[in-house]
Amino acid sequence: MTGAHPGRVVVVGASAAGLAAVETLRRDGYDGSLTLVGAEKHLPYDRPPLSKQVLSGSWPVERTALRGQADLDALDVDLRLGVPAAALSVAARSVTLADGAELAYDGLVLATGVRPRRLVPAGTHGVHVLRDLEDAVALRERLGPGRRLVVVGAGFLGTEVAAAALTLGAAVTVVEPAPVPLAHLVGQQVGAHLARTHRDRGVDLRTGTAVAEIVAADGRVTGVRLADGTRLPADDVLVAIGSTPNTEWLRGSGLRVADGIECDEHCAAAPGVYAAGDVARWPNPLFGTPMRIEHRTNAAEQGMAAARNLLHPGEARPFAPVPYFWSDQYDVKFQAYGVLRGSSQARVVEGDLADGRFLVAYRTGERLTGVLGAGIPPRTLRGWRTAVADRTAWEEALSVP
Amino acid sequence: MRVEVEQPKCVASGQCVLAAPDVFDQDDDGIVEILTDRPAADRHDDVKEAAALCPAAAIRLVSE
Ligand SMILES: Cc1cc2nc3c(=O)[nH]c(=O)nc-3n(C[C@H](O)[C@H](O)[C@H](O)COP(=O)(O)OP(=O)(O)OC[C@H]3O[C@@H](n4cnc5c(N)ncnc54)[C@H](O)[C@@H]3O)c2cc1C
Ligand code: SF4
Numbered sequence: 421m422t423g424a425h426p427g428r429v430v431v432v433g434a435s436a437a438g439l440a441a442v443e444t445l446r447r448d449g450y451d452g453s454l455t456l457v458g459a460e461k462h463l464p465y466d467r468p469p470l471s472k473q474v475l476s477g478s479w480p481v482e483r484t485a486l487r488g489q490a491d492l493d494a495l496d497v498d499l500r501l502g503v504p505a506a507a508l509s510v511a512a513r514s515v516t517l518a519d520g521a522e523l524a525y526d527g528l529v530l531a532t533g534v535r536p537r538r539l540v541p542a543g544t545h546g547v548h549v550l551r552d553l554e555d556a557v558a559l560r561e562r563l564g565p566g567r568r569l570v571v572v573g574a575g576f577l578g579t580e581v582a583a584a585a586l587t588l589g590a591a592v593t594v595v596e597p598a599p600v601p602l603a604h605l606v607g608q609q610v611g612a613h614l615a616r617t618h619r620d621r622g623v624d625l626r627t628g629t630a631v632a633e634i635v636a637a638d639g640r641v642t643g644v645r646l647a648d649g650t651r652l653p654a655d656d657v658l659v660a661i662g663s664t665p666n667t668e669w670l671r672g673s674g675l676r677v678a679d680g681i682e683c684d685e686h687c688a689a690a691p692g693v694y695a696a697g698d699v700a701r702w703p704n705p706l707f708g709t710p711m712r713i714e715h716r717t718n719a720a721e722q723g724m725a726a727a728r729n730l731l732h733p734g735e736a737r738p739f740a741p742v743p744y745f746w747s748d749q750y751d752v753k754f755q756a757y758g759v760l761r762g763s764s765q766a767r768v769v770e771g772d773l774a775d776g777r778f779l780v781a782y783r784t785g786e787r788l789t790g791v792l793g794a795g796i797p798p799r800t801l802r803g804w805r806t807a808v809a810d811r812t813a814w815e816e817a818l819s820v821p
Numbered sequence: 822m823r824v825e826v827e828q829p830k831c832v833a834s835g836q837c838v839l840a841a842p843d844v845f846d847q848d849d850d851g852i853v854e855i856l857t858d859r860p861a862a863d864r865h866d867d868v869k870e871a872a873a874l875c876p877a878a879a880i881r882l883v884s885e
Binding site for chain 2: 436440443444447466468483485486487716717720721724744746748753755797798799801802805
């Protein structure tokens, strides 16, 4: 395939990563046949607004569309929406869809994302997860003054929903087994700051205790029971306890799948087969460690990188991004660059946690590996991003005023 | 090529500035600002990259 382009490319997963791959293929001059397969019936839409603008009601759902029909038409792509891929054979170079269609390919990009973990099977009225448009609309319709919401899990998703629900007038309880929410991700200090932020606004945040059971009567949720026996009544429960990569359909495909599709540093899972976005696990050369990243910008960056390496395998480039994410909590925007999880030290290098405007630097070994800011000017953040990208030594990074 | 941005959609990620620093900037709140809405031809690739990377689909390129 070096030199000449592949003649048939299939992209599975019609969301941020899949769309970025399709657009990059065309932008970089690929003019063969292109098929985009998506399990959802919608044109590609964006997920971050689901727990923010869509939930709070400030955006109509149409606003989440990533591209209009005209943009997609211009890509000359065969869209197969509302039909999941059911099987892959790497040996036969063929994808089988749930409706029986067989798609032979020369190049393949896998971007099937993740789905929420659940505590109870889907179906109990009032028990929610939040991943797709339907989830967001269903949850929004249930929130308002006089309603009681229990959120299971104080991760970024759970805390964003808590903030949005509170803004809508609901009474919100968040249950988190860890003593400090998000501490494993952002460290004790920032975790404690987030906990204070939510408590100050009126969220009943219960840490150090787990949900033992979701209680329902007549198929309708009535509350949760905690490990210590406490019963919390609720009209609705949101389960936000992490996610599982959508890889079951790849069983028997010949690909290696563990926690995500295992790729090399070029995002290749097999010759001609690439993975991108939430579902892909690959060794990031910048940090020398395998990662799977559930961040919106990574989906676009990796979709792009996968498409380029697919088109030009002879000049394949390692995918070595500085991960980036943001989270909106009330009126504060949190932004982080690099890898914060697993760091050995976190230090406030600007501002003050107490006044809510601050920048925290994270250290792994002798290196600066990440930064997190709240209410910090973009120029300052970009400087720190560059320092992370340049593998700057911790001492050196902190000595610069 | 003309560049348009939809500021209310912008999530202040700064991806556009990283990709095309001479075309995009951010205000103090991080919201995108356009430095030139008709970038020179040799900047078009980077501007397209910026639009593709924008996590909010807030950048539109209009060919003229
Ligand atoms: C509510 C919410 C809020 C978020 N907020 C933020 C945020 O503030 N900041 C941030 O950085 N990130 C955020 N994220 C994460 C971000 O949205 C994801 O990282 C991003 O959507 C990943 O894109 P993706 O294309 O890899 O996967 P997905 O968006 O999950 O897309 C995968 C697509 O593949 C489809 N699919 C699955 N299996 C199959 C199959 N077998 N065949 C065909 N299609 C299939 C799915 O239906 C889905 O449409 C948020 C996510 C959610 C859910
Ligand atoms: S990339 Fe998009 S969201 Fe990020 S700052 Fe630029 S316009 Fe805003």
